[in-house]
Amino acid sequence: MxxxxxxxxxxxxxxxxxxxxxxxxxxxxxxxxxxxxxxxxxxxxxxxxxxTLGPLPAARLVAKAWLDPEYKELAVKDGVKASLEVGVDWVSGMPTQFGTPSDYCNLRVLEDTPTLKHVVVCTLCSCYPRPILGQSPEWYRTPNYRRRIVRWPRQVLAEFGLQLPEDVEVRVEDSNQKSRFIVLPVRPEGTEGWSEDQLAEIVTRDVLIGVAVPKPGVTANAKRPVRKAVNPYGH
Amino acid sequence: MNKPHYDREHHVKKATGIGDPQCFKGEAGKPKFNVGDKVRVRDLPDIFYTRTQGYVRGAVATVAEIVYESPPAENESWDNTEVVEWFYSLVFKMTDLWPDYPEYFAKDTVETEIPEHYLEAV
Amino acid sequence: MTDVNPDYLELDKEMNERALDSSPIELLERIKIEGRVWEELSEEYGVNNPDPPWRVSLESTCDQLAGGYWAPFNVCLPKEERESPSDDKVDAIERRWEEDDLVAKHYADVPFPERQLLALAHTLVRRGIMTEQELAAKMKSVSDRLNMVDGAYEDEELSNPGLANKQGA
Incomplete structure (x- = not known):
């Protein structure tokens, strides 16, 4: 905004x-x-x-982590503490002062590597790190995404335009308890010498969920049509 | 006739300013499993509510991280917060969960958090 | 959870009795057909905001219904011991499941978040929290208020963010 x-x-x-x-x-x-x-x-x-919520604090967290190895270590070790530096207090920031029915106070920052790509889902409902990422997009809430991403992750990622080679491990993080997750992707090439502001701009909501990777020049989420679930699992 | 008293403020008092799950820190004792251990998710009966997904029940996983202490959701949803346990972040191989998962993507995994009483050593 | 309190099994029966009737609701069917969705309105009026101004308020209503922190299954309180209507809070995960089911069944062709709203209203009516007639009457009074000529609801605007958001968001 x-x-x-x-x-x-x-x-x-x-x-x-x-x-x-x-x-x-x-x-x-x-x-x-x-x-x-x-x-x-x-x-x-x-x-x-x-x-007041939106994806900017999470984008800033990632940009800071790319620029500062010590901060990156803190982010991966203690996401709640690292959030304070981008203005998000997981405990006292909420009106309830302790969390909410769906926003508990444990943020885990999932670090991608050249051979590991995280993607976040909540198969049971639609848990989402709202305090640092704002409202979830509708596709994230649909049974289509929730059922298929744990079953056919590569197909679903391909629908988002993300095709990953075989030597990359796709790790689907199923957010089912009290932790909430954001993805810390690999810093893309072509961003050498960029400022924190410039870097934060390419860390979109979809990048933070893990269905996209950051690219210089791409600062918006791709449009995603919502389809009916096929081959549903469970519920 | 006295109505039974339900202490709806109990959790609020305990968690305010500290956070949930932080407010349960130190209550679960020593964790039973270590990072790297192989564990199986038990298929325990639950009534009405569980956050242990059907698709991981019976499957073997590796403990990736010991994450926090909390009452399990299955009890907490009934307002029963007396028993606090360790939660583990477990990594499952896709090929262990889905028999038809392609072998050439055998590296792919699912990670999720499960409370201790659902786990048995393999 | 291996020790099951026998009282809970009794409640299982009550729970089944409360199993949601997912038949269509006339009032909501009408809105589904006649209501103008945000996609349409925002295009017609050249507004850029991708979400209608009431979206956050709807989200907030869902959160409030889920209870102050987490909603215990209040149906496990015997009926006579429920202290207030708030003991009938709609559990968050159940409401989400019902939303999924109702959207698939009735509202799949309605865009988001309009369909989330229809599903929520559907859940609340079918759970007996409000009747279809009450909802229709309330809509009438809200509509009269919102469509009132200038100035008449100025005071209300200050105390009601729903109206304020209409201008601000």
Whole structure:
């Protein structure tokens, strides 16, 4: 998000129409509050917090690790501590001060090597390192991705445009308990002498999940169509 | 008639400012397995809730890391946090999980975290 | 988990009784067909934001429903001992599974996050947390409020981020 320079530009265009979905969202929320399932205050506090989240801190963590071997060691050893340096406090940063139903306080940073490529999934639901990476993309939440990536990882990665040679081990990290994961990829060639800002720009959300590798010049996630699951496993 | 009291604040009090799973640190004793050990995931019965995936049950893995201490999700989901155990990050070979996984990609693996009571030495 | 409290087995029965009825809901079917999705609206109005302004609020509602920290299976409290409606919190993982099932069954052709919203409303109605009629009535009052002429809801705007986000996000 480029909210820092918002005030320099005229206001962005708005949708001047209330859709049925917008009404439904508000209606569901208000009824849930009226029925005592949660309070407006808790919802406000949480929503406000969620608005502050995005993939930038994780991208910065990776860029810093590429530039500073000591920081890299810390990141791999203690992701929670390393997160502090990019402004993410896994414990006290959240409104609850201890984590949430789906955001526990254990970040593990998975270091790729030229012969090891990590990719993250949550086969059971859709656990995601939200405090440092923001909201998960829809494809990450779909049964299609969750069921197939542990079963046919190379096919799924190929659908993202990532074909890996046989001598590279693909390691699928199934996020099923209290750790959350981001991938620390190999720094690509052609980035010699780059600053932390320049490096952080090519560390996209998809790179941090592990379905893409960083490339100079590529600063956005590829569009991914969401398909129905085929050959589903389990559930 | 007195209603039984459910202490819903217990976890909040324990974890605030410390974090979860950090708040269970030091409660599990000595880990039973070491990094590098071969272990098998037991196919234990669970009612309603488990976070031990079906596809790893019965499979053999290598302990990659001893990660943290926590009550297992299977108990915690019932608010039972008395028994705290070690969690292990395990690496499974794809070819051990899926019989038709191609041999030329035999290096490929899955890594996931499993609590100690699900594991037996091989 | 090898020692099973026999009380829990009783609850297994109740759990089955609560197994989700996944038949279509008329109100939601209508919205599915008539509602204008963000993909359409953002293109028509030239808005760049890939997500509708209510997406984070929806996500937040799902989190709040999952309970303060993790949701114990409150169905394991006998009905008469549930202290408040919040004891009927929807467990996070169950809700996710229901979302997957309902989306596959009814809402596969609706884009995201509209389909997540339809699935959530579906879950809540079928679990008896709100009725279809209540939801329809609430939608009517919300819609009247949102479509009110300028100024009338200024105060509400301050206390309601849902409305504020509409402008800001």
């Amino acid at each position: 480029s909210d820092h320079d918002d005030h320099l530009h005229p206001p962005a265009p708005m949708v001047d129409e209330v859709s049925e979905f917008e009404v439904l969202e508000l209606a569901v929320r208000e009824l849930a509050i009226e029925k005592g399932l949660f309070t407006q205050e808790d919802h406000d506090r949480w929503t406000e917090y969620m608005h």
